[in-house]
Amino acid sequence: xxxxxxxxxxxPLLWVGFVGFAAAQNPSAEWQKSxxxxxxxxxxxxxxxxxxxxxxxxxxxxxVQGFRAWLPQLMKxxxxxxxxxxxxxxxxxxxxxxGMTKDKVLPINCAVCHTxxxxxxxxxxxxxxxxxxxxRGLGKGALCMACHNTREGRIAWDNTDPKRYTQPHDAxxxxxxxxxxVFFYNDTGDTASPHAGFVGDACVTxxxxxxxxxxxxxxxxxxxxxxxxxxxxxVQNGTGNLLKQLAGAITKKMMMSKDKIACxxxxxxxxxxxxxxxxxxxxxxxxxxxxxxxHGQISLKFVMQDGKQVYSQLGNIKDACGDQGKPVYATxxxxxxxxxxxxxxxxxxxxxxxxxxxxxxxxxxxINEMSK
Numbered sequence: 001x002x003x004x005x006x007x008x009x010x011x012p013l014l015w016v017g018f019v020g021f022a023a024a025q026n027p028s029a030e031w032q033k034s035x036x037x038x039x040x041x042x043x044x045x046x047x048x049x050x051x052x053x054x055x056x057x058x059x060x061x062x063x064v065q066g067f068r069a070w071l072p073q074l075m076k077x078x079x080x081x082x083x084x085x086x087x088x089x090x091x092x093x094x095x096x097x098x099g100m101t102k103d104k105v106l107p108i109n110c111a112v113c114h115t116x117x118x119x120x121x122x123x124x125x126x127x128x129x130x131x132x133x134x135x136r137g138l139g140k141g142a143l144c145m146a147c148h149n150t151r152e153g154r155i156a157w158d159n160t161d162p163k164r165y166t167q168p169h170d171a172x173x174x175x176x177x178x179x180x181x182v183f184f185y186n187d188t189g190d191t192a193s194p195h196a197g198f199v200g201d202a203c204v205t206x207x208x209x210x211x212x213x214x215x216x217x218x219x220x221x222x223x224x225x226x227x228x229x230x231x232x233x234x235v236q237n238g239t240g241n242l243l244k245q246l247a248g249a250i251t252k253k254m255m256m257s258k259d260k261i262a263c264x265x266x267x268x269x270x271x272x273x274x275x276x277x278x279x280x281x282x283x284x285x286x287x288x289x290x291x292x293x294x295h296g297q298i299s300l301k302f303v304m305q306d307g308k309q310v311y312s313q314l315g316n317i318k319d320a321c322g323d324q325g326k327p328v329y330a331t332x333x334x335x336x337x338x339x340x341x342x343x344x345x346x347x348x349x350x351x352x353x354x355x356x357x358x359x360x361x362x363x364x365x366x367i368n369e370m371s372k
Contacts, residue, residue, distance in 0.1 A: 027117075028110070030215035036108040043102045048095050055100055056082040056090040061147035064106040065098040074146060077127040113143055122146060131175055141202025148203070149174040150344065155181040157188070161332035165315040167293035168340060172347040177202070179358040182344060183337035185365040193355035199225070222353070232353055239352030242363040243345060249370035250338050251288040254300070258285045260328045261302075265316035267294050277321040280310055282328075290342060298339045314339070334369055341366045 031037055044050045046063035059066030060082050070082045082090045099105060115121055122143040126135040132154025135142045150168035162183075168175070175181040179191025199205045210220035222230045261282030266275040280302070289301040297313040304310065314336065318325030329335060345352070345359055352359040 027215045030213050031109065033213070033216045036217075039105075039107045042105045042107040047100050047102050047105050048092055049102050052092075053090075053095075055095050059095070059100050062108070063100055064109055064111050065100050065104075067108070067112045067147075069098050071121060071146075074126065075122070079128050079130040129174065131181055133174070133178055133180055135174075138196060139201035140204040141196075144203040144207075145174040145177075147171060150181055152181075155183065155340075157183055157186055159183070159337075162337065162340075163331050165298045165313065165331060165336060167296060167298045168344045168347055169296075170292065170347040172344045173203070173349070173354060175344060176348040176350070176354045176359065179355055182341050182362045183366070184341065184369045185362045187358075187362075191355075191358050193358065195354055219350075219353075232351075235353050235356045235359075236351035239345070239356075239359055239363070242360065242367065243342065243351075246338065246342050246363055246367050246370065247290055249367055250290065250335055250342060253335050253370055254288050254329065255285070257328055258282045258288070260319045261285065261317055263318045263321035263325050264302075264310060264312035267299070267311040267313070269311060276316075278310075279321055280304070290339065293343065298336065298343065338366050338370050 035041075042063045046055055046059035046066050048055055051058050055066070060070040061067060066082060073080075073083060082095075084090055084094050110117070113120055120140055120143050123140055124135075124137055124142055126142055126146060128134055129145060129149050130151040130153070131149040133149070135145050138145065148171040150172045152166050152168060155162070168181070177193050177196040179193065180187050195206065196202050201209070206219050206224075207217045208214050210224045212218040212220065222232050222234075259282050261280060264278050264280055266278040266280075267273070268275070284305045285302045286305050287303045289303065291299055291301045291311060293299050294311065294313050297315060299311060299313045300317065302310040302312070314329055315327055315331075317328050319328055320326070341362055345363065348354055348359075
């Protein structure tokens with residue numbers, strides 16, 4: 001009797017343990033804990049309703065349908081926005097025919113990366129990425145790099161006027177790993193990280209094979225390769241300090257021109273709405289902060305003397321309202337390039353771990369430029 005009672009009490013515990021074990025071994029259950037499973041993000045970024053024609057740009061990497069339609073184009077050497085099979089511009093009818101609508105769109109899932117498990121759709125090489133770089137001999141990590149890049153073409157490090165306020169895309173890992181697409185620091189030599197070419201499968205080695213829970217893609221600790229005495233903080237603390245110094249140097253320089261500010265397109269972060277021709281008194285700006293970019297553009301946050309916070313894309317910060325207004329910070333202003341550098345390492349997310357030497361060299365060079 002006691003034995004039966006013990007088994008009755010034990011069975012629920014065994015079942016819970018089994019379910020937990022099964023979930024831990026189930027890639028789908030792991031994937032659901034990753035950012036790739038975000039259906040709302042897919043609806044916002046990869047549908048005609050959410051982006052209209054821009055869905056051909058964002059939908060390449062934010063949906064199953066967009067990526068699979070774009071993949072043959074990418075592997076033929078055209079990393080541009082999604083096109084029709086005949087090479088013409090993707091229009092509303094084509095985008096909707098792919099299922100890139102709010103009722104049908106799917107977030108990144110198994111079918112994006114795999115033909116059949118464990119076969120991957122991309123390995124080793126990609127002729128050209130949207131960031132203007134080719135991928136060669138990087139194993140399974142090449143697949144990650146198809147989307148985790150700045151997506152704004154190849155940057156000339158010594159260009160004194162990029163003629164745009166575009167920010168790096170907020171998945172900038174490939175550029176940092178390969179040590180490219182920054183200003184003020186010569187990136188034309190051997191600037192790639194050993195983490196790109198000499199760990200087996202680049203991103204996949206650290207974020208999946210050695211990572212935490214596989215398809216969640218949380219990275220392994222540095223000790224997995226470098227020994228128990230090596231900690232991420234050794235790199236991250238210094239990088240964090242340099243990023244703080246750079247932010248301070250940029251905003252200090254920008255504050256010197258604050259009195260010229262008379263008009264902005266004010267952005268409401270809660271409603272995601274713009275208010276064009278919003279008059280503000282630049283003399284009342286107490287401080288400037290660097291927020292994430294607004295709709296793909298480098299942006300600023302102004303904290304006013306009365307505590308009010310005003311957000312605006314950099315190109316919409318002008319010296320007057322209406323047609324006569326000109327940008328206070330021209331595209332040739334060194335702070336625009338410094339902001340790109342600040343954001344590329346912020347969006348990389350590793351705080352220098354992906355490419356420690358390159359990260360430090362670029363940040364120091366940029367701080368020095370802002371100190372002139």
